[in-house]
Amino acid sequence: MTTTNAVYLIPIPICEGENNTLSVAIADVLLKVNYFFVEDLRTARRFLKSMHPTIVIDNLHFSEIDKHTGADLNLMQQWLKKGYNIGIMSEAGCPGIADPGADLVAMAHKIGVRVVPLVGPNSIILALMASGLNGQSFCFVGYLPVKDPVVSKSIKDIELKSIKDAQTQIFIETPYRNDKLYSEIIKCCNNTTRLSIAQNISSPTEFIKTKTIAEWKKETLVLGKFPTVFLLLG
Amino acid sequence: MTTTNAVYLIPIPICEGENNTLSVAIADVLLKVNYFFVEDLRTARRFLKSMHPTIVIDNLHFSEIDKHTGADLNLMQQWLKKGYNIGIMSEAGCPGIADPGADLVAMAHKIGVRVVPLVGPNSIILALMASGLNGQSFCFVGYLPVKDPVVSKSIKDIELKSIKDAQTQIFIETPYRNDKLYSEIIKCCNNTTRLSIAQNISSPTEFIKTKTIAEWKKETLVLGKFPTVFLLLG
Numbered sequence: 001m002t003t004t005n006a007v008y009l010i011p012i013p014i015c016e017g018e019n020n021t022l023s024v025a026i027a028d029v030l031l032k033v034n035y036f037f038v039e040d041l042r043t044a045r046r047f048l049k050s051m052h053p054t055i056v057i058d059n060l061h062f063s064e065i066d067k068h069t070g071a072d073l074n075l076m077q078q079w080l081k082k083g084y085n086i087g088i089m090s091e092a093g094c095p096g097i098a099d100p101g102a103d104l105v106a107m108a109h110k111i112g113v114r115v116v117p118l119v120g121p122n123s124i125i126l127a128l129m130a131s132g133l134n135g136q137s138f139c140f141v142g143y144l145p146v147k148d149p150v151v152s153k154s155i156k157d158i159e160l161k162s163i164k165d166a167q168t169q170i171f172i173e174t175p176y177r178n179d180k181l182y183s184e185i186i187k188c189c190n191n192t193t194r195l196s197i198a199q200n201i202s203s204p205t206e207f208i209k210t211k212t213i214a215e216w217k218k219e220t221l222v223l224g225k226f227p228t229v230f231l232l233l234g
Numbered sequence: 235m236t237t238t239n240a241v242y243l244i245p246i247p248i249c250e251g252e253n254n255t256l257s258v259a260i261a262d263v264l265l266k267v268n269y270f271f272v273e274d275l276r277t278a279r280r281f282l283k284s285m286h287p288t289i290v291i292d293n294l295h296f297s298e299i300d301k302h303t304g305a306d307l308n309l310m311q312q313w314l315k316k317g318y319n320i321g322i323m324s325e326a327g328c329p330g331i332a333d334p335g336a337d338l339v340a341m342a343h344k345i346g347v348r349v350v351p352l353v354g355p356n357s358i359i360l361a362l363m364a365s366g367l368n369g370q371s372f373c374f375v376g377y378l379p380v381k382d383p384v385v386s387k388s389i390k391d392i393e394l395k396s397i398k399d400a401q402t403q404i405f406i407e408t409p410y411r412n413d414k415l416y417s418e419i420i421k422c423c424n425n426t427t428r429l430s431i432a433q434n435i436s437s438p439t440e441f442i443k444t445k446t447i448a449e450w451k452k453e454t455l456v457l458g459k460f461p462t463v464f465l466l467l468g
Contacts, residue, residue, distance in 0.1 A: 009363045020262075021353045024254040097362060097369040105366030109444040117364040119255045119355045119436065128331060129243045130351040132340030135331040139373040139401075167373075202353065210343040 005083045007108040008033055009101065011094045011120020012047045014227075015203030019050060023119035027051055033087040035061045035079050037071055039100055040091040047089070065100045076104050080111050094122045098142065098172065124170055127198035127229040130208045131168070134233055138168040144181070151181070155188045162193075163234040170231050178223035181230070189213045189234070196231035199223060239317045241342040242267055243335065245328045245354020246281045248461075249437030253284060257353035261285055267321040269295045269313050271305055273334055274325045281323070299334045310338050314345050328356045332376065332406065358404055361432035361463040364442045365402070368467055372402040378415070385415070389422045396427075397468040404465050412457035415464070423447045423468065430465035433457060 008029050013021050030051055038044035041064050045057050065071045079086055088095045088104055094117075095101035108115050124140050139161070144154050158169045173181045185195060191214035199207040210231075211219075242263050247255050264285055272278035275298050279291050299305045313320055322329045322338055328351075329335035342349050358374050373395070378388050392403045407415045419429060425448035433441040444465075445453075 020258040023257055023353070023355075028254075094359065094363050096364075096366070097359060099369070101363075102366050102369050105364065106444065107366075109366050115364045115366070115442055116440070117360040117435075117442075119257070119353065119360065121257075121353045122356075122359050125328065125331060125356050125359050126351040126353065129328050129335075130330075130339065130349045132330070132336050132338075132343050132349070135333070135336055137374065137376045140371065141401075142371045167375075201351075206350070208349055208351070210340065 005080070005085050006114040006116050007080070007086045007088065007105065009095050009105070009115065009117045010087045010089045011118060011122070012043070012089055012092060014092045014121045014123055014201055016043075016046070017050065018202055021121045021202045026118050026120065029116075029118060030055075030087070033085045034059065035084045036087045036089060037063050037065055037076065037101070037104055038089045039065050039095075043091050044089050071100065071104050073103060073107055076107050077111065080108060080113050094120055097122055097124065098140070121202045123198070123201045123227065123229050126201050127196065127208065127231055128168060128170065130198060131196035131210050131231045133168040133194060133196055133210065133231055134166060135168070137166060138170060140170045142171065143173060144171055146177075151184050152188050155185055158232060159189050159193055159234045162232055168231055168233045170229060172227075172229055175225040175227055178225065178228050182221065182223055185230070185232070186213060186216055189232070191217075193232060193234040197221075197223070198229040198231070199226050201227070201229065239314070239319050240348040240350050241314075241320045241322065241339065243329050243339070243349065243351045244321045244323045245352060245356070246277070246323055246326060248326045248355045248357055248435060250277075250280070251284065252436055255355045255436045260352050260354065263350075263352060264289075264321070267319045268293065269318045270321045270323060271297050271299055271310065271335070271338055272323045273299050273329075277325050278323050305334065305338050307337060307341055310341050311345065314342060314347050328354055331356055331358065332374070355436045357432070357435045357461070357463050360435050361430065361442070361465055362402060362404065364432060365430035365444050365465045367402040367428060367430055367444065367465055368400060369402070371400060372404060374404045376405065377407060378405055380411075385418050386422050389419055392466060393423050393427055393468045396466055400467075402465055402467045404463060406461075406463055409459040409461055412459065412462050416455065416457055419464070419466070420447060420450055423466070425451075427466060427468040431455075431457070432463045432465070433460050435461075435463065
């Protein structure tokens with residue numbers, strides 16, 4: 001099947017309003033797309049308005065990706081087969097990375113429609129760039145297991161893996177558990193292991209620091225409930 | 235030490251001239267920086283001229299990151315302590331990710347100077363977004379070992395790991411070996427494993443396709459010597 005339509009993966013700012021963290025190309029692409037799959041409808045509409053204040057939202061078609069049941073893949077298939085350009089937007093950052101969207105993209109590949117990833121903020125890559133840790137080999141493992149003895153075991157496993165493979169290990173946590181996770185890391189890891197903490201990335205309150213565990217132990221750090229990326233290299 | 239200067243991690247286009255793949259903020263940041271560590275001097279100068287045609291290159295200070303001995307960390311330390319804003323640019327894409335720069339950033343953290351990562355194209359993240367493979371858990375392993383029985387073993391290991399951890403495995407190859415690596419993957423992997431190939435990312439000749447190994451076997455694919463990212467999920 002040869003089509004001229006495309007699926008555009010459209011990053012939006014991590015911090016609402018910080019549209020200068022988006023690539024220049026995005027504003028133009030948005031004018032070519034009338035059909036959207038979005039993680040959050042209100043965020044998506046506000047974003048589109050912020051990029052193009054005169055845009056008529058009622059002329060656009062949105063399908064919200066359900067938190068539990070996922071995206072409406074039948075609708076995706078219909079829209080693709082009708083030759084529509086389709087945009088996918090998550091609630092913050094890049095769709096499909098630690099966010100929904102991958103199953104929609106997989107459907108586009110299955111049907112043979114071109115997929116175009118656009119450049120925008122991704123907290124994992126920004127944190128890694130800014131960490132000074134190894135960017136030649138790295139692993140994003142998502143969330144760590146929650147329960148207590150399991151957490152400390154998985155932190156130790158991750159530290160061990162980072163040493164064995166000389167590979168930066170990257171993980172996140174539900175914000176209200178940041179401080180608990182931080183104290184577990186400080187408790188479990190070797191003093192020489194480097195830990196990078198990147199909080200509120202690409203916002204005016206961005207905080208990014210890399211220190212050894214021994215150095216962190218000398219600080220009083222309160223992370224609070226802000227989105228945080230943890231990076232570790234033993 | 236409290237300073238007001240910063241180290242800016244400045245992405246440049248992956249494909250020369252495609253400046254609309256950069257975030258809007260970069261043009262302004264460049265006007266604040268007079269001291270640069272760069273992977274390639276000529277690329278850096280051409281890029282700066284393309285962003286600001288009236289810029290006076292002779293007023294800027296450049297230190298090239300040596301391919302063998304790395305960056306001049308003593309000079310970095312001097313510049314940081316003098317309170318200069320410093321920019322780090324690789325030859326393409328984001329500094330510090332599969333590219334030099336991390337040791338300079340580590341020095342900034344050591345001295346306590348703020349590190350600011352800017353948004354730009356990164357072929358690993360763009361390929362992952364566009365692959366439709368798992369973006370909740372992924373691993374970039376860099377280059378695979380070169381020698382023959384070793385290559386097939388490491389491909390099998392990577393496939394196994396992707397199955398065990400439900401984790402997308404991402405790797406690259408020196409372009410002239412692309413086709414050899416591709417044929418090895420096709421030979422070694424399970425028919426149901428999904429392989430995504432992303433070539434010339436963020437350029438006008440961008441090619442991104444995801445298929446199962448069984449489906450790839452039916453194609454005649456010649457990758458040639460273009461930069462390619464491979465993504466695999468068994």
